[in-house]
Amino acid sequence: MSVKKLGLKQRYAHMTRGLDWETTYQPMDKVFPYDSFEGIKIKDWSAWEDPFRLTMDSYWKFQAEKERKLYAVIDAFAQNNGQTGITDGRYANVLKLFLTGISPEEYQAHRGFAFAGRHLRGVGPRVAAQMQSLDELRHIQTQIHTISHYNKYFDGIGEFPHMHDRVWYLSVPKSFFDDARSAGPFEFMIAIGFAFEYVLTNLLFVPFMSGAAYNGDMSTVTFGFSAQSDESRHMTLGIEVIKFLLEQHPDNLPIVQKWVDKWFWRGHRVLGLVAMMMDYMLPKPVMSWKEAWQIYYTEAGGALFQDLARYGLRPPKYADIATAEAEHISHQNWAIFYQYTHAAAFHTWAPDAKHMDWLSEKYPNTFDKYYRPRWEMWNQMAKEGKRFYNMALPQLCQCCQIPMGYTEPGDPTTICFRSSQYKGETYHFCSDGCKDIFDAEPEKFVQSWLPVHQIFQGNCGGATIPDVLNYYRLANGADNMDYVGSPDEKLWNEWQADKLKTAV
Amino acid sequence: MSQLASLTFYHNDDARPVIDAILADNPGVQVLNMPGAVKLDREGEIVIKRASVEERLGRPWDPQEIHLILISMAGNLDEDDDRFSVSWKH
Numbered sequence: 175m176s177v178k179k180l181g182l183k184q185r186y187a188h189m190t191r192g193l194d195w196e197t198t199y200q201p202m203d204k205v206f207p208y209d210s211f212e213g214i215k216i217k218d219w220s221a222w223e224d225p226f227r228l229t230m231d232s233y234w235k236f237q238a239e240k241e242r243k244l245y246a247v248i249d250a251f252a253q254n255n256g257q258t259g260i261t262d263g264r265y266a267n268v269l270k271l272f273l274t275g276i277s278p279e280e281y282q283a284h285r286g287f288a289f290a291g292r293h294l295r296g297v298g299p300r301v302a303a304q305m306q307s308l309d310e311l312r313h314i315q316t317q318i319h320t321i322s323h324y325n326k327y328f329d330g331i332g333e334f335p336h337m338h339d340r341v342w343y344l345s346v347p348k349s350f351f352d353d354a355r356s357a358g359p360f361e362f363m364i365a366i367g368f369a370f371e372y373v374l375t376n377l378l379f380v381p382f383m384s385g386a387a388y389n390g391d392m393s394t395v396t397f398g399f400s401a402q403s404d405e406s407r408h409m410t411l412g413i414e415v416i417k418f419l420l421e422q423h424p425d426n427l428p429i430v431q432k433w434v435d436k437w438f439w440r441g442h443r444v445l446g447l448v449a450m451m452m453d454y455m456l457p458k459p460v461m462s463w464k465e466a467w468q469i470y471y472t473e474a475g476g477a478l479f480q481d482l483a484r485y486g487l488r489p490p491k492y493a494d495i496a497t498a499e500a501e502h503i504s505h506q507n508w509a510i511f512y513q514y515t516h517a518a519a520f521h522t523w524a525p526d527a528k529h530m531d532w533l534s535e536k537y538p539n540t541f542d543k544y545y546r547p548r549w550e551m552w553n554q555m556a557k558e559g560k561r562f563y564n565m566a567l568p569q570l571c572q573c574c575q576i577p578m579g580y581t582e583p584g585d586p587t588t589i590c591f592r593s594s595q596y597k598g599e600t601y602h603f604c605s606d607g608c609k610d611i612f613d614a615e616p617e618k619f620v621q622s623w624l625p626v627h628q629i630f631q632g633n634c635g636g637a638t639i640p641d642v643l644n645y646y647r648l649a650n651g652a653d654n655m656d657y658v659g660s661p662d663e664k665l666w667n668e669w670q671a672d673k674l675k676t677a678v
Numbered sequence: 679m680s681q682l683a684s685l686t687f688y689h690n691d692d693a694r695p696v697i698d699a700i701l702a703d704n705p706g707v708q709v710l711n712m713p714g715a716v717k718l719d720r721e722g723e724i725v726i727k728r729a730s731v732e733e734r735l736g737r738p739w740d741p742q743e744i745h746l747i748l749i750s751m752a753g754n755l756d757e758d759d760d761r762f763s764v765s766w767k768h
Contacts, residue, residue: 181758181759182741182742182757182758182759183758225754225755225756225757226742226745226755226757227757228742228745232742236742236743236745236746239746240745240746243746376750379749379750380686380712380715380717380749380750381712383714383715384712384713384714384715385713386714387713387714387715388713388714395713395714399688399714399715399749402749402750403688403745403746403747403748403749405749405750406745406748406749406750406751407745409750409751410751410755413754460712460713461712469710469717473680473682474682474684474752476679476680476681477680477681477682477683477752477753477766478752480679480681480766481681481754481766484768
C-alpha cells in the first residue's frame, strides 16, 4: 500500500504549528516581555499565515542551492580577474558605498529579526522572523565575500565596519536601523518587514543590481539577485504582518498607520543614497531614479495601498512630497558629496557632457533648469584650477542626519528648514516628514549621534579635517577626493593600457 | 486605478520555462526586460501552473523551486502543490 504524500498546506501546518508551549513555572508575560507595551492587540496568533508555506527543511535545501550557485560565480569572477572587465574604474565607488553603507544594515536586520523572532509570542511569525534573520546574515556574508575581491585593488573598502560607526554620511543608514532596532518588536516588523522590505527595497536591489549587470559586475549582480530572491519571501512576511495586525484588532490601525508614515519617510530619506548611485555613479546608467520610483513606488505602492484601504489604512503621509522629490533628490545628494569629497571614503566626479545629456533626457522638468548650470559652473571652476570644496561643516537634520541640503516642496531654489523646541533646546530638520517624526518621539531623537555635533564636541579625533579623517581611518589622498587623480584611476588606466598592449 | 500583480525573475535558463509558462497562461502580461532580470506585470493576477512549467521543462517541477529564480513580486501570494499565484483579487 502506498503512503499518500501530504500536500504543501498540510506539511506547512504540521511543521510550523504546535512547536511552542504554554509556560508553567514562569508567566508567559515574563517570557515575552516586549510584545505588549506598544499597544498592539493580538487575539489569535494562530491566524498568522505564511503564504510561501516554507518549512525549515525546505528553507535549508533552497538556501544551500542558492549559495552553491552564488559562490561558483564569485570564484569565477575572481579567477578570471573580473574587476578588469567593469565598464570604468569609477564603478568601484558604487561598491564602496554599498559595503560601507548598506551591508552593515544587513547585519542590523539580522540582529533585529533575531530579536523579533525571540520576542513575538506566535509561532508562525517566529519561524518566519528566524528565517529572515538567517537570510540577513547570509546577505552581509556574501556581500563581504564578493566585495573583498575588489578590496585587493581599490581603496576605501578595507575599514568598512569601523567607518560605518563613525563617518558622517554612514550615520544616515546606521541611525535608520538603530531607530528600528531600539523600537518594540511590532514596530520593527512594520519598519523593516513592511515599509522597508515590501515598499522600498525593490528600489535598491532590482534596478540597481540590474545596473551592476549592465556595468560588467557579474559578482555583484549575482549576490544582489541572490539576496533579492530572499527578499521576495521577506516581502510576503512584510505584507503578512501588516494584514495580521490590522485584522487582529481595530485599535491597531492608528498605531500601524503612524509607523507606516514614519518608516516610509525614513526609508525614503535613506534611499536618496541609492538615487544618486543610480543617476550619477553608474558609468553606464540603466534606469533613472525617477523611473524606478514610478515603477516601484507609484505603481507597486499604489496597488498595495489600494489593497490595504479595506482595513482603513491610507498611503503614507508625505508620499506626494516624496514623489515630487524624485525629480530632485539624486541631483541634490550627489552635489553634497561633490562638495564634501575630501571627507568621503569614495571618489566623486562631476558628470561629463554625455552623462548630463542623459540626465536632461531623464529629468526634462528639472535637470536643465536647476542642476545642469551648477555642474557646468563647477566643471568650469575645476578647469581653472579652482575646484569647489565646501569647507564648512554642514548643519544636519536631527532625524535623518542628512546635511540640510534639500529644497522646499515646490520651490527648488530655497533650502528647506524646519525646527522644533523641546525642553528649551532647538532642533533642526530637513523636511516636514522628519520634523513630524521628531515631534512624535522627541525623547528618542534628542539622543541622535549627529556626526557634525560630535566633531564640534571634540569626540572625533580633533578639530582639523586630517584629525577627523584619521579617526574615520580614511586614508587621506587615497580613499577620498575626486576619481581623477586618484590611485584607483591610475591603476585602472594601467589595466587599460595593458589591454591595448596585449591587443597589439 | 490599476493594480498590477508582478513577478521579477533572473534572466537565465532556470527561469525561462517558468517565464514561458506565464506568457502562455496569462493573457495580456507585460514584459519589462532589464539587464539580468525580467519583470512580468499583469492587471490583477499572475498564475504559474505546475503542469505548464513541467511541459516546457521536461521534468517534475515543485512550485517551491521558484525560490531559486524569483527576484521580486507584487501582490498577495498563494501557493500549493499545483500552482503559484500573486494577486490583488479577494
